[in-house]
Amino acid sequence: MNHKVRKLEKKGVMHFRWAEYLGDTKTRIGFGIVVIFVILAIFAPMIAPNDPLYVDVINKLQPPSRQFWFGTDNMGRCLFSRIVWGSRYSLLYSFIIMVITILIGVPIGLVSGYIGGKIDNFIMRIIDLFMAMPSFVLALAIAGTLGPSGKNLVFAMSCVYWASYARLSRALTIQVKEQSFILALKAGGCSHTKILFGHILKNIMDSIVALATMEIGGIILSIAGFSFIGLGVQPPTPEWGIMLSDSKNYIQTCPRLMLIPGIVVVIVVMAFNLLGDGLKNGRYER
């Protein structure tokens, strides 16, 4: 009997959580699109009907057909396959950048907010420095200096984007550390490391996840932008930004080549923003 009650209670809690986060239609749409693209990215080799790198000049600029669903580009490569593979590169790179920025930014923010005082002031001024400069321009400078490659792009963008995570986690840490359970933990003899990474981090994690989801759209956009101007991932890698820049000469004759990658970028960024918004709202409604 008691067991049953527990089970029901648990179900109630779980249901409540999902309803809270995915209750909104907009959030659900965003979540659905994100899931579709993640599946595309993971199973790209199986889903793509053709080799995205296979150049077949005889079949160039073909209109959509049964074999080439979105037609072919100026070198006869299958556009649909390239989009599918491109989602793999875009999502992978943005995911790596996001993980690195979180791993750098969040601990810095946590420690800075927890210690407070002069150290906090010092770290905040550095963060201000990074936030004051337009992030795209700064990343451009770094990537330009290091030379164009995917790895350098990841490095450049990680250098720039950690600051906003540091700032958010610092602000949240200051909020949480004033709560009385932190005092209770200290009175119980809990070590500072344990308080910081065991208790405070867990309390601020959902906000950070919401911010990360919001930002990943921006990161995807920036990666495409860098690739478009030739500083990011290098051709012939099928990447959305590269596809856009490769086809800019055909904007008059064959606008499909630019439109499709452009629309895909818009859809993915929008989906991540919708999902991030939903996560954020779900958090505040609690």
Next chain:
Amino acid sequence: MADMNDNGEIKIENLEIDFRIKKGTVSVIKNIDMSVKKGRVTALVGESGSGKSVTSHAVMGLLPMNVKKLSGKIWIDGESVESLSVKERQKINGTKVGMIFQDPVDSMNPLYTVGNQMIEGIRRHRKISKSEAEEKAVQSLEAVNLSNARQLMKKYPFELSGGMCQRVMIAMTMSLEPEYLIADEPTTALDVTVQKQIIKELLYMSHEKNVGILFITHDLGVVAEVADDVYIMKDGKIVEQGTVYDIFDHPEHPYTKMLLDAIL
């Protein structure tokens, strides 16, 4: 418990604390002397802002960053608190001196279950396995008259009532078997019937387990029920001290008389 005097005590001597504010400093505690003896309940009574909590935080080493001046001495069983390193301090907190707070629900991390937090606390100070710690947690929950302790272990703090939470806090603190307990307004946030039960638990601890309790409150009604020794505090100063009978039968300081008149 034949000899109460040899039993050990928390001794505060000449404690003075200043806080730094935007313009200059504020003196919060002015030359306080007091002692908390084992096996007795010592009440520290005063209005809001009189410095009761700051005194207790000083004993636990929990003072905020903006403390400017801290002079005087605090001894716990003859050991001076100032000479302790951070590690030693963390070791004493919980095992030697436990503390419970005014708002029991907020005193627990809302994201961990009761059991999680109790086991974490016990294993922090005692090198025992997880299942042994769980056993101990259940025992101490049962010791404060919480039925269904095993189910309670799986609940989150927000699923419990205020009174239950305070019992859990007491159980959590007592599971480490501290020799002293600082209770910072433990009954203020609770309703009267629950207050009485919590006070009963605390009295039991004090008498049966020889725990020295520093009971901080602004409620003289509660003091009359629990305390052995009473300190009356106003604006950072101890204005009157004595046994509970002295204070209630022959209050000397006008402020004490005022407080007594204010009992509903």
